[in-house]
Amino acid sequence: MSLLPALAAVATLAAVVVAPMAPASAGTAPKARADQAPLAVTIDSLSPSTIPQKGPIRVSGSVTNNDTEAWTSIQVFAFVSDTPMTTADELADAAQTDADADVGERITDTFDTVDELAPGETHPYTLRVPRSEIGVDEAGVYWFGVHALGTSDDGRISGADGRARTFLPLVARTRKSVDTALVLPVRREILHTADGSLAKVPTWTRTLSPGGRMRSMVDFGAAAGSRPITWLVDPAVPDAVARLVAGNPPRSLEPTVSDDDTDGDTGDASESPSPSVQPSADGDDEADAPKDPEVAAAAEAGTSWLQRLHEALEGSQILTLPYGDVDVAAAAAYDPEVYQQARRRSNGDLAPWGLPTSPVVSSPSGFIDQAGIEATETGTPVLVTDRMFGPHAPAVARADGHTLAVSSSGAASGGPGPDNPMAPVALRQRIVSEAAVRLMTPGRKPLIVTFPTTWSPDSTTGFFEGLDLDWLHLTTLTDAMQREGSAVSLEDLDYPARQVGLELDAANFAAADNLVRAGDTLQNLLTQNDEVGTEVRDEAFSDTSYSNRLRPGAARASADSSRTWIDNRLRSVRIDAPKAVILSGGSGRFAATITNGLDQPVTVKITALTEPPLKVAVPAESVDIGAGRGTTVLLNASSSALGIRNVTLALTDVKDAPLGSSDDLPIRSNRVSNVIWLILGTGVALLFGAIVVRLFRRLRAAAGSA
Numbered sequence: 001m002s003l004l005p006a007l008a009a010v011a012t013l014a015a016v017v018v019a020p021m022a023p024a025s026a027g028t029a030p031k032a033r034a035d036q037a038p039l040a041v042t043i044d045s046l047s048p049s050t051i052p053q054k055g056p057i058r059v060s061g062s063v064t065n066n067d068t069e070a071w072t073s074i075q076v077f078a079f080v081s082d083t084p085m086t087t088a089d090e091l092a093d094a095a096q097t098d099a100d101a102d103v104g105e106r107i108t109d110t111f112d113t114v115d116e117l118a119p120g121e122t123h124p125y126t127l128r129v130p131r132s133e134i135g136v137d138e139a140g141v142y143w144f145g146v147h148a149l150g151t152s153d154d155g156r157i158s159g160a161d162g163r164a165r166t167f168l169p170l171v172a173r174t175r176k177s178v179d180t181a182l183v184l185p186v187r188r189e190i191l192h193t194a195d196g197s198l199a200k201v202p203t204w205t206r207t208l209s210p211g212g213r214m215r216s217m218v219d220f221g222a223a224a225g226s227r228p229i230t231w232l233v234d235p236a237v238p239d240a241v242a243r244l245v246a247g248n249p250p251r252s253l254e255p256t257v258s259d260d261d262t263d264g265d266t267g268d269a270s271e272s273p274s275p276s277v278q279p280s281a282d283g284d285d286e287a288d289a290p291k292d293p294e295v296a297a298a299a300e301a302g303t304s305w306l307q308r309l310h311e312a313l314e315g316s317q318i319l320t321l322p323y324g325d326v327d328v329a330a331a332a333a334y335d336p337e338v339y340q341q342a343r344r345r346s347n348g349d350l351a352p353w354g355l356p357t358s359p360v361v362s363s364p365s366g367f368i369d370q371a372g373i374e375a376t377e378t379g380t381p382v383l384v385t386d387r388m389f390g391p392h393a394p395a396v397a398r399a400d401g402h403t404l405a406v407s408s409s410g411a412a413s414g415g416p417g418p419d420n421p422m423a424p425v426a427l428r429q430r431i432v433s434e435a436a437v438r439l440m441t442p443g444r445k446p447l448i449v450t451f452p453t454t455w456s457p458d459s460t461t462g463f464f465e466g467l468d469l470d471w472l473h474l475t476t477l478t479d480a481m482q483r484e485g486s487a488v489s490l491e492d493l494d495y496p497a498r499q500v501g502l503e504l505d506a507a508n509f510a511a512a513d514n515l516v517r518a519g520d521t522l523q524n525l526l527t528q529n530d531e532v533g534t535e536v537r538d539e540a541f542s543d544t545s546y547s548n549r550l551r552p553g554a555a556r557a558s559a560d561s562s563r564t565w566i567d568n569r570l571r572s573v574r575i576d577a578p579k580a581v582i583l584s585g586g587s588g589r590f591a592a593t594i595t596n597g598l599d600q601p602v603t604v605k606i607t608a609l610t611e612p613p614l615k616v617a618v619p620a621e622s623v624d625i626g627a628g629r630g631t632t633v634l635l636n637a638s639s640s641a642l643g644i645r646n647v648t649l650a651l652t653d654v655k656d657a658p659l660g661s662s663d664d665l666p667i668r669s670n671r672v673s674n675v676i677w678l679i680l681g682t683g684v685a686l687l688f689g690a691i692v693v694r695l696f697r698r699l700r701a702a703a704g705s706a
């Protein structure tokens with residue numbers, strides 16, 4: 001260190017020691033922006049994660065000049081509080097402490113120096129604090145952090161010009177441990193364009209690429225190595241990424257079954273197997289490389305992400321959400337069958353890797369209402385937030401046959417600030433501290449931490465290493481729940497009005513249901529495709545997702561546009577009737593033409609709507625029509641009355657669902673000719689009768705005259 005900076009450092013240190021708590025003068029306040037301190041400090045590394053019995057604490061990070069003028073002779077000191085926190089409530093209160101509050105005494109014997117920082121400039125710091133300078137020995141959680149003190153053009157003021165704070169526990173030697181389960185979510189909004197391809201492709205590229213939220217979450221989980229963690233996966237997400245890897249193809253009407261397997265009845269779409277768009281086991285897809293640059297970039301990012309996800313999931317517990325991350329509370333209110341179908345869709349191994357999974361229900365906020373919980377199967381655990389309970393929330397609860405895993409909202413909220421409370425070190429220290437206070441509590445209830453869906457860790461360095469503690473037992477969620485649990489009543493759980501207001505409404509479920517019906521009809525129409533209905537149903541599940549709560553209109557628009565696309569394909573199979581039909585004898589045959597405007601073979605049925613007593617007999621069997629072809633079908637008509645009556649011919653699929661194509665025609669019955677002959681016969685009879693009578697009278701008159 002040069003002489004001048006050293007003298008400045010000594011002078012600054014002296015000012016700190018002499019007047020550490022003196023109020024700042026209004027006239028010498030630094031010219032920083034009003035919403036932040038002039039110097040921003042971060043804690044990027046902290047080792048060990050607890051106060052050791054012996055040995056130093058190493059802390060490093062950076063100092064950034066947020067001011068509009070240069071700062072010089074910046075001193076960086078560590079600090080520690082002298083009174084421990086011993087409860088989760090104390091940690092929660094501490095996390096809300098004002099950013100400029102003094103919560104600990106500076107350790108002045110150890111510091112680092114930054115000679116000068118220009119506006120906007122950042123410089124790293126490193127501190128090595130001997131255990132002997134941390135004068136605490138009582139078990140509990142302490143404030144620990146860093147103060148930065150410097151000089152601006154206005155001189156030196158008392159107090160810290162920048163600070164970063166976190167929690168640091170001191171745990172006595174013990175053979176006890178706290179079960180701790182970390183739950184990492186893989187869930188995301190999934191919207192489709194009208195043709196079934198994924199919408200907003202560039203946003204997928206960003207989130208799947210290094211530094212993006214979903215990639216960062218997977219990289220973070222992979223950094224756990226062999227440590228047990230639990231993944232909370234919406235299977236629709238890896239399926240969507242697989243679609244991107246395959247070039248983001250539109251909804252396919254291509255054959256999925258051979259002619260030998262086709263008997264004219266394609267079955268029910270809800271019973272069809274999963275769509276064929278799936279990632280390969282190693283994330284490498286053999287499809288032609290996408291030509292669209294946006295799709296190509298997404299495919300590249302998706303391939304790498306799937307490979308990384310596979311690495312992260314291997315050997316970990318995988319809990320699957322209902323397919324599409326269906327809004328369970330809203331589904332319970334408007335369409336319970338949607339949840340049941342989405343649940344069944346998620347059951348089984350996770351494709352394409354064949355990794356075993358277990359079912360679970362959870363919302364991103366952790367809130368699920370009573371009806372939503374009651375809609376789940378009794379053997380399916382429900383992961384909820386402790387904010388649904390009172391001040392003494394259990395870790396595991398049993399309610400009316402359902403098992404509730406209670407996640408710590410405090411641990412998931414991170415550190416106290418003013419630096420980023422969700423920075424990896426801040427979040428890790430909150431988790432370690434929450435476990436430490438549980439260790440001090442009778443019963444040592446497990447700690448369950450569900451990471452926020454929106455969390456994007458910028459580093460994994462040291463996070464899991466800081467959890468390698470003798471008294472902190474990392475485990476899976478299922479293992480952490482292996483205890484009797486506390487009996488609670490579902491009616492007593494808190495489900496805030498705000499959550500009720502955020503739920504998807506009936507219109508969203510109606511739009512999704514209409515889309516599902518259209519998809520089933522399309523599948524039943526296509527002679528050789530038994531997958532498109534399931535593909536459409538998957539889209540509908542995503543349109544009822546929790547992720548759509550903030551933008552329900554976009555989800556409805558997605559479902560409606562897809563349904564319109566499908567309806568247009570259904571109506572391209574057309575029936576044309578003759579302009580008119582005359583039945584010369586009260587019955588007869590006429591021809592109708594069916595035209596297939598699709599490039600795939602279809603199977604249809606004909607229905608006829610008539611006005612009694614007119615009857616039209618249609619073929620009992622379905623009709624197969626080749627791609628782009630037409631066919632003529634003969635129909636029988638009969639009527640027991642004279643006159644003109646209308647008939648409507650319509651097409652349906654093999655399950656009698658209408659396709660939307662119909663045609664009307666009038667049919668005239670000529671059964672009136674029998675009536676004419678009856679009238680003529682009666683006239684002839686009367687004529688001959690009159691002749692006979694006249695002859696009889698003449699003969700009688702002639703006889704009388706003789």
